[in-house]
């Protein structure tokens with residue numbers, strides 16, 4: 001790095017030219033442009049320096065600067081002059097290498113900022129968080145020298161030219177953020193007045209004529225330049241002032257990114273490290289993320305379930321009185337939440353059948369299609385209402401409907417169907433009645449449906465059931481894992497529909513109460529909210545789509561986890577304010593995610609097919625700007641039971657197979 005003085009980048013140093021040094025050879029047009037631009041900036045800067053803004057501290061700073069670098073006291077230098085230092089890389093670097101030229105530079109250019117020996121030395125460590133990273137904050141030469149120039153600013157995307165040689169110089173930098181600078185998905189910064197604009201590089205292509213690289217960039221946000229250090233601080237998403245073509249482009253260093261990714265004070269949970277840095281923690285703003293739903297996407301095996309467990313663990317640690325319901329179709333999560341959650345499966349869910357509304361009753365009890373189904377559903381509506389109104393509770397309630405969650409006896413429903421059938425005259429067909437009655441008898445007799453259709457479930461347990469699944473009170477276990485892997489497949493979607501609808505109805509009827517938000521997390525979401533092509537008209541799709549659209553208003557947050565975003569119902573993904581995307585191999589899936597991503601950080605999106613396992617791109621409300629994160633390693637006891645099996649290991653362990661087969665067959669037969 002110390003050879004920067006003889007690198008091509010000498011040409012960017014207007015200071016040096018002021019001192020009469022030989023301008024380095026003009027390599028190519030980009031470098032000329034960069035140099036010219038740097039010269040212009042310098043001239044402009046000097047013009048500005050005559051204003052009170054820069055001059056004020058100058059008087060104080062000047063004597064300091066003349067002193068040899070190492071002796072320079074810490075806080076004094078150039079308190080208000082960081083911007084200029086960024087365009088004087090030579091002057092800044094010079095004192096460290098050879099103190100002598102520094103005073104000369106300062107004297108030759110009295111209006112300019114005094115060269116600083118080292119930003120780290122002058123660093124007053126404005127934030128405690130930044131303290132331990134003092135080393136990182138030491139700006140390498142690469143950090144303070146431009147890597148390119150802005151060519152074009154357009155609403156849809158802007159273009160920069162990057163100097164090839166600078167790119168390779170940066171590539172060797174110790175700071176991984178600088179080493180990545182200019183590459184696709186990396187961040188660069190552009191100075192506009194007193195602020196820094198942060199942008200991500202979307203793509204790169206070669207400009208053969210100029211021997212440089214052209215890249216499109218997407219603006220992420222802007223921060224103010226810290227007066228003392230020249231660093232970026234107070235970062236905010238969005239751009240208020242655009243640069244003009246010709247502005248210099250700098251690499252964003254780890255120190256800059258630290259400021260960008262530092263929590264802005266809102267409550268956040270940290271989940272991993274920001275790529276490509278070694279130590280910047282990546283945080284998710286919990287309120288913002290849950291307030292507008294989130295989606296966790298990724299091809300199979302990329303680490304979705306483990307990441308979901310990690311995020312939920314962190315949320316549970318931060319909010320132990322929370323209310324989280326997780327629908328777990330594969331029974332993976334019970335292993336992860338034994339300590340902090342309640343595991344509900346067919347053995348202890350005890351979901352009363354009467355809690356279903358009419359539509360859900362139809363899904364379970366009607367077997368016919370087309371016109372016949374209409375006839376059957378009319379009969380069921382009539383008989384169900386009668387059965388419901390026979391209960392004592394109904395008598396005390398007055399008006400009830402087929403949808404009212406009022407307990408009734410299965411035998412009452414059965415008898416009612418029988419009675420209605422008896423009243424038929426000979427000409428009318430009794431088949432519809434028989435169909436419903438037979439199905440009802442079948443469900444009552446089948447042990448697999450006992451979690452729902454047991455005679456024991458007739459008592460009015462609605463409040464207890466709701467308190468149990470919504471964790472109210474949470475009693476230190478804020479999450480309920482509803483393991484539906486043992487639920488017979490023909491009713492799984494209805495069970496999920498009932499649970500989702502309960503969340504929604506509870507929120508609607510509880511509006512008057514102190515607002516208690518509930519998070520509903522749905523694994524394999526494409527099964528339950530499928531797109532039109534795969535739609536089967538189940539009520540679960542309707543209710544989950546409704547929660548996606550309206551849930552926010554009632555304090556419901558939806559978390560959708562899926563490996564097939566393109567199979568999700570249209571519009572559901574775009575309702576998710578935060579999208580956490582792990583690697584997606586399929587083009588169609590990638591397109592869907594791209595379309596749904598709330599911001600145009602396409603450089604990040606293009607990285608989606610190239611992510612490693614356990615890495616993700618997070619966009620949207622939950623983060624200040626799109627970030628690429630590598631998730632923390634989750635302790636084994638907190639991981640879902642989704643370990644990839646080791647074939648080699650397992651196939652090397654002989655013995656016990658007969659017993660395994662016997663036990664399995666036994667369980668299979670007894671369905672338990």
Ligand SMILES: Nc1ncnc2c1ncn2[C@@H]1O[C@H](COP(=O)(O)OP(=O)(O)OP(=O)(O)O)[C@@H](O)[C@H]1O
Pocket residue numbers: 298299300301302303304305306307310563613614631632633634635639642643644
């Ligand atoms: N953060 C992590 N810490 C530790 N192990 C992890 C982490 N992320 C993923 N893994 C491991 O990677 C493997 C696959 O992870 P996981 O089951 O979460 O993937 P998935 O995307 O949910 O797969 P599928 O789509 O098949 O459900 C597991 O063995 C898991 O233990």
Ligand SMILES: [Mg+2]
Pocket residue numbers: 304305306642
């Ligand atoms: Mg999984």
